[in-house]
Amino acid sequence: MIQCRKIGLSKGKKTILRDVDFQAAPGEITVLLGKNGSGKTSLLRCISGAYSRFQGEILLNGKNLSGLSPTERARMLAVMPQTLPQPPVTVEELTAFGRQPYTGYTGRLSQGEKEKVRRAMERSGVLPHAGDLVCNLSGGERQMAFFTMLLAQDTPAVLLDEPTANLDAEYRQRVFGFLRSMREEGKIIVTTLHSLEDAVQLGDRFWVMQEGAMVFSGTAGDFISSGLPERNFGLRPVQVSSPEEGDFTVFRPV
Amino acid sequence: MTKQKLPLIFFVLFLLLVASMLAGFLLGSARFGVEELWNGIFGENRDPSVELILFELRLPRVIGALLAGGGLAVAGLLLQSATDNDLCSPSVIGVNAGAGFAVMLLLCLFPMAYPLLPAAAFVGAMVTTMTVLGISFTGRRIFAKTTVILAGVAVAALFNAGISFFSQLYPEVLSSYASFSAGGFSGVYKEDLPVPGSMILLGILCAWILSPKLNLLCLGDELAQSLGIQVRRIRFFALVLSSVLCAAVVSFAGLLGFVGLIIPHMARRIVGQDLRVLVPFCALAGGVLVILSDLAARTLFSPAELPAGILMAAMGAPFFLYLLLRKRREAV
Numbered sequence: 001m002i003q004c005r006k007i008g009l010s011k012g013k014k015t016i017l018r019d020v021d022f023q024a025a026p027g028e029i030t031v032l033l034g035k036n037g038s039g040k041t042s043l044l045r046c047i048s049g050a051y052s053r054f055q056g057e058i059l060l061n062g063k064n065l066s067g068l069s070p071t072e073r074a075r076m077l078a079v080m081p082q083t084l085p086q087p088p089v090t091v092e093e094l095t096a097f098g099r100q101p102y103t104g105y106t107g108r109l110s111q112g113e114k115e116k117v118r119r120a121m122e123r124s125g126v127l128p129h130a131g132d133l134v135c136n137l138s139g140g141e142r143q144m145a146f147f148t149m150l151l152a153q154d155t156p157a158v159l160l161d162e163p164t165a166n167l168d169a170e171y172r173q174r175v176f177g178f179l180r181s182m183r184e185e186g187k188i189i190v191t192t193l194h195s196l197e198d199a200v201q202l203g204d205r206f207w208v209m210q211e212g213a214m215v216f217s218g219t220a221g222d223f224i225s226s227g228l229p230e231r232n233f234g235l236r237p238v239q240v241s242s243p244e245e246g247d248f249t250v251f252r253p254v
Numbered sequence: 255m256t257k258q259k260l261p262l263i264f265f266v267l268f269l270l271l272v273a274s275m276l277a278g279f280l281l282g283s284a285r286f287g288v289e290e291l292w293n294g295i296f297g298e299n300r301d302p303s304v305e306l307i308l309f310e311l312r313l314p315r316v317i318g319a320l321l322a323g324g325g326l327a328v329a330g331l332l333l334q335s336a337t338d339n340d341l342c343s344p345s346v347i348g349v350n351a352g353a354g355f356a357v358m359l360l361l362c363l364f365p366m367a368y369p370l371l372p373a374a375a376f377v378g379a380m381v382t383t384m385t386v387l388g389i390s391f392t393g394r395r396i397f398a399k400t401t402v403i404l405a406g407v408a409v410a411a412l413f414n415a416g417i418s419f420f421s422q423l424y425p426e427v428l429s430s431y432a433s434f435s436a437g438g439f440s441g442v443y444k445e446d447l448p449v450p451g452s453m454i455l456l457g458i459l460c461a462w463i464l465s466p467k468l469n470l471l472c473l474g475d476e477l478a479q480s481l482g483i484q485v486r487r488i489r490f491f492a493l494v495l496s497s498v499l500c501a502a503v504v505s506f507a508g509l510l511g512f513v514g515l516i517i518p519h520m521a522r523r524i525v526g527q528d529l530r531v532l533v534p535f536c537a538l539a540g541g542v543l544v545i546l547s548d549l550a551a552r553t554l555f556s557p558a559e560l561p562a563g564i565l566m567a568a569m570g571a572p573f574f575l576y577l578l579l580r581k582r583r584e585a586v
Contacts, residue, residue, distance in 0.1 A: 050476050087472040088527050097470055106410040107466020107530060153481070159547030 008055035031203030074101035082161040086135035098152030120152040140171035157188040258564020278316040301559025318442040320541035325454040327540025329499035336492040351413035361427040376505035383497035437508035437563025450502035465529035512570030
């Protein structure tokens, strides 16, 4: 369980987060929603440790994250930022980076660790690209490579910032598949999403941020009926029934 | 490049190193054969003049060139990794300007203390680079990789202005300063090497120990941190190491350019991006390049001798341009 209590963050005179309470449970996909600049990414960065000068406390499975060493934290929490780099390393090397928190000072992987790297690549389907440079991959393939690193890191909690941004329908479904399989493993998954359709399709619990404050928490149904989609996002939920896909929700401009 | 080829690549590089060291040892204005070398070392009737040339003049040169090349190449590699900038070289963090200014100050104000020139160069390089790093890592900024380059440029400009100022006031020191700034090994004797040599060897060892963590910096600060890396600390330590390596080299070899730029580029093309492999590769390849440059500098126009630094710049600049153009063609 991730628990954030009264998180406050300022940059200069500007308040980014104000008294944010937030929590995410294992075995659930927790979706953070909000307009650009509402503080979603900043909250993720406070949890991930990228920002350390914030008020309040963040607990992961009862342990205060500020008290953990960087390696201990890396064994508990994996991160996928919104903008992915294009490192000049192979997919296999990138996946092996995910095991870094478990290696000694030489960075050498034991046979067991190498096996975990191979299994992660097999599971995500990037094994045929193992020797390809990440910087030469397409956007979708690169995203898959970073997901593989995340799998190899094998942490109880995962933070993702807009994991479906700029992905086509096929890769988006693959990302959904990843997140659902992680949910089945009982991991804590926190993700920001821009698309409300994606959020409703994927999320178990919704948290909505507005101008640095948390303004809503509830299930998908609660969110849809709360009036927030219209007020906050200018979108109206519409229930659609299709013989192939069953009932689902789409959002149309108000 | 597959990992299976690595042992072969290192074996070839090691052979090249041995061959270049032997060539550096035996060739020059006085040439010796392997037999004379053997006699010089193990023979009963050793010729004192042969012994003097081989062991008092050439051996320190070859060892000095090996240390300087290895040290500068690893320093360049560390700098490029820590700043995530392929064009970064020791001069960017103010090594040359700082060492140059300290040497100029010594030559102008304390000419009697000329024997202290290596120490002055070392102190100048260290003080400047530490100032640059101090400026870059002060305050709340977490990500200081661009600040370090900008601070380096500003501090170097200040010291270069100082060098120009003193060279106007004391034009008589210009020739001594020029021989220092061109870089080379003609004045390197064996007593000059133990202190900077140990620093270089220790620095290369530390760089290798640091390399698994430095590898992760290519992922960007946020991801590297999420993998357990203390990004700011690792970057600072890499830059300090780089400064120590450069200052140690500058203290006995003067301002040698381009090694720190060329060798890491070449190495990445040959052995890939893994710094655990790149550090030892650069250390050996940098040594080979500088030994061969020094050999060429003293044999090409024999009996006249060029500073190795000039020759290296003459070879290095076109090679670097070639690399850039090739990269551009690949990009197109």
